[in-house]
Amino acid sequence: MEYIQKDEKIIMKNFDSFNIEEILECGQCFRFEKIENMHYKIIAYGKVLNIKQLDNQVEFYPCNKEDFENIWIDYFDLKTDYKKIKDSLKNDEIVKKAIEYAEGIRILNQEPFECLISFIISQNNRIPMIKQVIKNISAKYGEQAGEDYIFPSLEQLKKATPEELKLCKTGFRDKYILDAVENIDKGNINLQELFDMPSEKAKEELLKIKGVGTKVADCVLLFSLKKNDVFPTDVWVKRVMEYFYFEEKDTPIKEIHNFAKEKWGDLAGYAQQYLFYYARSEKIGVK
DNA sequence: GCCCAGGGAATCG
DNA sequence: CGATTCCATGGG
Numbered sequence: 240m241e242y243i244q245k246d247e248k249i250i251m252k253n254f255d256s257f258n259i260e261e262i263l264e265c266g267q268c269f270r271f272e273k274i275e276n277m278h279y280k281i282i283a284y285g286k287v288l289n290i291k292q293l294d295n296q297v298e299f300y301p302c303n304k305e306d307f308e309n310i311w312i313d314y315f316d317l318k319t320d321y322k323k324i325k326d327s328l329k330n331d332e333i334v335k336k337a338i339e340y341a342e343g344i345r346i347l348n349q350e351p352f353e354c355l356i357s358f359i360i361s362q363n364n365r366i367p368m369i370k371q372v373i374k375n376i377s378a379k380y381g382e383q384a385g386e387d388y389i390f391p392s393l394e395q396l397k398k399a400t401p402e403e404l405k406l407c408k409t410g411f412r413d414k415y416i417l418d419a420v421e422n423i424d425k426g427n428i429n430l431q432e433l434f435d436m437p438s439e440k441a442k443e444e445l446l447k448i449k450g451v452g453t454k455v456a457d458c459v460l461l462f463s464l465k466k467n468d469v470f471p472t473d474v475w476v477k478r479v480m481e482y483f484y485f486e487e488k489d490t491p492i493k494e495i496h497n498f499a500k501e502k503w504g505d506l507a508g509y510a511q512q513y514l515f516y517y518a519r520s521e522k523i524g525v526k
Numbered sequence: 527g528c529c530c531a532g533g534g535a536a537t538c539g
Numbered sequence: 540c541g542a543t544t545c546c547a548t549g550g551g
Contacts, residue, residue, distance in 0.1 A: 266532060267532095278528095278547090337547080360533055361531095361533085362531090362533040362534065363530085363532095363533050363534080363546075363547090363548095364532080364533090364547095364549095365530085365531045365532090365548095365549080365550080366531085366532075367549095367550085368531080368548070368549065368550085369531095372548095373547095405547085408549090409547085409548095410545085410546075410547030410548055411546045411547050413548085415534085415535095429544065449535075450532090450533090450535085452533060452534045452535085453534090454531085454532070454533060454534085455532090455533070455534080458532075472531075473532035474531075474532070474533090475532065476532080484535085491541090515532075520534085528550090528551105529550100529551085530550095530551095531548100531549095531550095534545105534546090535544100535547105536543100536544085536545085536546105537542105537543085537544085537545105537546090538541105538542085538543075538544095539540105539541085539542085539543105
């Protein structure tokens, strides 16, 4: 991979395994907007960024070299060798098919606080609605950046009341958001420390929060805390796993986790993303 | 009107 | 432990 700065743009060339549509539409991230085909706008790390993918290059703008190196290389996981990961996972014929369906998926490294609140909102909710609620919360508590709003910091979200959150369409999840904010504010949970803990220990910490269960915790671990061995199992992943590996029989999440851990080990999280995107796009296992 | 959504808490047994 | 029920809201 190479990149150069040209005016207000970073232009990336000679990259591998990068498809902006697949990266953003694979359900890991909610703060993006499709401008046109292969042109998206994202909001993260206090910035608004356009990503426009052409045949042999990807443009990031507005963006300078400093931001690209300090923020976006890690955000887009550009130091990770996906070719190697995919080659290893392709030993499994089913995952191989899922990978070939979306070779350009990458797992983003999102901000832990935003990721945590976002996946609390995701529970028993639909993706367009989740995006709307996060947008509402950002507009109410976050800082404005052009026509957009940055997701609020802990200090900003501390000011929220249950009544206000409900006006943002959080539904019954208002108290869960506030419990997360309170736990972090009081130092009961330190998100930064979770980076240095093994997955199981970090997960225990997240589970202290009311409204955070196995699935939400696993998403936060995988999408913001670099824990690539976890296997978030939502309705789609459960369906696709049962369909391909458990003879379409109803299978407990625990059993699916054990199966994934044994089969894919430290790459389970990547396998999950390929399977999720494939299952949701092709509606695998839906009756 | 009915069903369900990238689930989890509360309350059973 | 596992199984049920409820939770707000909106779209199909």
